[in-house]
Amino acid sequence: MLGILLSILKILGIILLAVLVFVLLAVLLLLFVPVRYRISGKWNTEEKRIEGKVTWLFRLVHISMSADKDEQQIVPRIMGINLKN
Numbered sequence: 441m442l443g444i445l446l447s448i449l450k451i452l453g454i455i456l457l458a459v460l461v462f463v464l465l466a467v468l469l470l471l472f473v474p475v476r477y478r479i480s481g482k483w484n485t486e487e488k489r490i491e492g493k494v495t496w497l498f499r500l501v502h503i504s505m506s507a508d509k510d511e512q513q514i515v516p517r518i519m520g521i522n523l524k525n
Contacts, residue, residue, distance in 0.1 A: 469497065473496065473497050473498075474496075475494065475495075475496045476494070476495045476496070477492065477493065477494045477495075478492065478493045479491070479492040480492075488508065488509045489506070489507070489508050489509075490505075490506070490507050491504075491505070491506045491507075492504070492505045492506075493505070500518065500519055501516075501517075501518055502516075502517045502518075502520075503515070503516045503517070504517075
């Protein structure tokens with residue numbers, strides 16, 4: 441009886457440790473992987489245009505943005521897959 445209880449506790453401990461390691465890894469990725477960004481634009485009487493890119497985790501997450509006088513466009517991608525159709 442005691443052996444069964446200890447086996448169940450061992451399995452629960454291993455599962456809890458795996459979840460804790462996964463959460464710790466996610467927090468470390470958020471803290472230590474830099475967010476890269478680039479913004480450029482022209483703003484005068486003839487032409488008004490701005491473009492920007494934001495990438496994170498070696499371009500795994502990528503957001504492109506462009507805006508003219510008339511239109512704005514934001515394109516988010518994860519692993520190269522366009523999320524906005």
